[in-house]
Amino acid sequence: MPRFLRRTPPVAPDPGALVAEHLEAGRPTGWFEPLYAGADRDPDAVPWAQQTPHPYVVDWLDDPVVTPPGRRAVVVGCGLGDDAAELARRDFDVVAFDVAPSAVAWAQRRFRRSPVDWRVVDLLELPDELVGAFGLVVEVRTVQSLPGVVRDAAMHAVGRLAAPGGVVLAVSLVASSNEVSRTWQGPPWAQAPSELAAYRAAGLERLALEHPDPDEHGAMEVRLTLQRPAGSVPPGAGLPIVPTPG
Template sequence: MGHTKEETQDLARLYAKQGDPDGWFEEFYARAGGDIQKIYWADLQPNPMLLTWLKQQRGGAGKKAVLVGCGLGDDAEVLAGNGYHVTAFDISNSAIDMCRHRFPDSLVDYQIADLFNRPPSWRQSFDLVYECNTVQILTGANRNRAIQAITDLVAVGGDLIVSCRSGQKNEDPGTFPVPLDRNEIDGFIRAGLIEAEFISYDDDQTPPVPHYFAVYRRQL
């Protein structure tokens, strides 16, 4: 149980009422019992927009990358395959166990970590930070906290990729996940980065879901 979108909404609301708005992540993954097919939001393949971006780069040899809320690890693996030294973390122990089980010979350093209580050594230490769909499943003040914390991972001269659902301000409050509007995603600029690339597009779902794919940079 607890693997449909509606059940996930109920689970998130329950934890929010208990004063632990992000505590539901571990229970969600734990309920899957290691079965990746029960993680309904997982595509089990790399983000196509990330693949397109990587084709335009010169590879990641010698560069450090970190994935925020890495889920089941597909994007982490493709970055490692492109030469990056990858750290991928999630707050859920069960999610990290699933990654390690899926990719037993992986070069990725999968870690259990909390974005809001991460190792101090991570501050501004990654050449590439990849954030896909994490902020949109947070609520309240934690959304802006996450934007600040993610920005803090980007090294001088480094890039941040943000991939997320997009929407308009004041959408239906029952929406889950909650898309980022343009003002909210511009929070990465207000946090000190510059916008290097910004794409607004509709995905291939039926019906199509609007998304943002943005690249931000910390200037030298």
């Protein structure tokens, strides 16, 4: 008998197979939990886990396109928690949520001392208390990881989180044309340029669209800055929520 047994590295779950299985079962966001749980705390098994804040987010926070009203922020699809922890480090009052309980627990372990309010929430089923509650909404690589049948609804939900005057910072993979997007094999999927108009349905106005040239595959990572007009109430919200001045 050996004195000890070596732990067998986890086999990375196949995101494509998980998406197909859960989409067929009518659970378009249901595949995230088995992916995180199957990763067994190995970040290399999570395709988008960089274990550092996204550089687009850091750069934006250093030099924002527009100053958010107040210091309350939310991170959509927080994953392992790096973007949320960075916002908290910069003195934002942060709520961070993910549909996968394993991801939320993982983020909490990584950032035990961070004051982030970690929650398990499905973007497609937002609780009323989050609608219109934030001066800054950060969404990084979440919408691009959702199948096309729910992406418009997801962008609409992202917009609903913004308070009157609130700012949305979104980072997503976008195809250089609708034709490229139609043949893209995901996840993640390169969004069609025309899809980005879905944010307008949530009452947002585009302030900036920044990106490099398309890569050899015809896609680029885009940074969008949007804002809800000061007098606008998010769809489905009650009375306007006035952010606390920063």
